[in-house]
Amino acid sequence: MEIRTFEESDWPSAWPFMEQIIREGDTFCYDPLQTEAEAREMWLVPPPGHTVVAVEDRRVIGTSNMYPNRPGPGSHIAGGNFMVAPEARGRGVGRALGGYLLDWARGHGFAGVQFNAVAASNAPALKLYGHLGFAVIGTVPGAFRHPVLGPVGLHVMYHDLAPARG
Template structure:
């Protein structure tokens, strides 16, 4: 697997799994009917932020991540990132590879920490992955996410120093 900078033409490969993940409503606080144009605007970030894709041996885009500062101004020393992996590719270590890539990017760019502001509390796979990478749950906002199956669940704020 190769992780590389996302090119504009990658959106057509990202959109099908991006759309499926968002429309399922279980992991991202995006509108379920998010359009491709708005999805691209929100996901493909301009420099100095970064958006990457994970590409398999056949050249197929199988995952993506974006990286940014968590807050502007006096909070700009903390990075943040988001990840999407094609559900057909789950269990292959793509999420871990993308997360490790973003941590390396943050370190190389002088960030002091990485923080995730909205990890859905019942997204057990993501929480387990992030904890294994050294993130701690520093708080949970009760009932801040309306899950399509489980109803109102918490959103974790997760943090790790770099």
């Protein structure tokens, strides 16, 4: 598997699995009814952000974006998202994309990485983020309307990138 910078020609391969994930409405705080154009504009972040794809046998099997989490005084903390094609799950794609995001953030001098809204019901993501070193630092009760479970919490997760002291 190769992780590389997103190219215009990657969108037609990434959009079908991204659309499926978005339309299911059970993991991301994205409007399940958004158009392809709206999703594309949201996902393909402008510099200083960065968007990548995971490719295997010339097939896009995952994608991630990364960026300053907030502007101005909050711009020293990175944020990001990643999606993995359903048929590629359980094969380390998410872990590789997460590792890439952390390396990108370190390399660009960010002090940490914050995920603003991780559905408490998204057990696979929570497990992966824990393995990558993220911790839940807060939960907004009932802030995510899961299509089957109803209101569930939204976690704020954080990974400190500051060098170890001592």
